[in-house]
Amino acid sequence: MNTKELLLSVLMGGPATGYDIKKTMENEVSTLLDVSLSNLYPALNELAAEGLVTYRKVEQDSRPNKKVYELTEAGRAACLKALMSGDARHRLRSEFIFILSFAPFLPRWRVKELLDHRLADTNETLRDLDRREAEETLQEGQKFCIGFGRAMMEAQRDYILKHGAELLSSCPEDVPLAMVSHG
Known part of the structure; x- marks a missing residue:
């Protein structure tokens, strides 16, 4: 639109x-x-x-x-x-996912930082959805969208909690400073 x-x-x-x-x-x-x-x-x-x-x-x-x-x-x-x-396209575009696709090259602390930040953002979004859901004037379409958003956020949170340690264990402990230095 x-x-x-x-x-x-x-x-x-x-x-x-x-x-x-x-x-x-x-x-x-x-x-x-x-x-x-x-x-x-x-x-x-x-x-x-x-x-x-x-x-x-x-x-x-x-x-x-x-x-x-x-x-x-x-x-x-x-x-x-x-x-x-409207086409009502539903796309998954995420810098978070893109950066994590390079996890094997990133130091473990950085991947943990990314996962922790994503979890914090997800939990904040869930609290916001709770607040919106408590509004008394919601129409059925709004209720559906809040529920749909909640399902996506909960799935994201649950996936990180279930598989995050596995991802972290695949990351190098640290990356040599020479690989990170700027030019």
């Missing part, structure tokens, strides 16, 4: 300020997709010009006015069309 389609999908949840949309993109959408926030406001302005969103200005005391954006019927239709026609 492109940036404008992602913005429309965020607004399917209801009216939101640009700041709220940005936070949703950073905290929720970016955990699932690569998103670029650099053109968020120009894209919202384009969506408004295309009649896919409307906005109303809200005055604030001693702060700049804010805009609250909302989908139009045409915007809802455009969002649904994008969701219906």
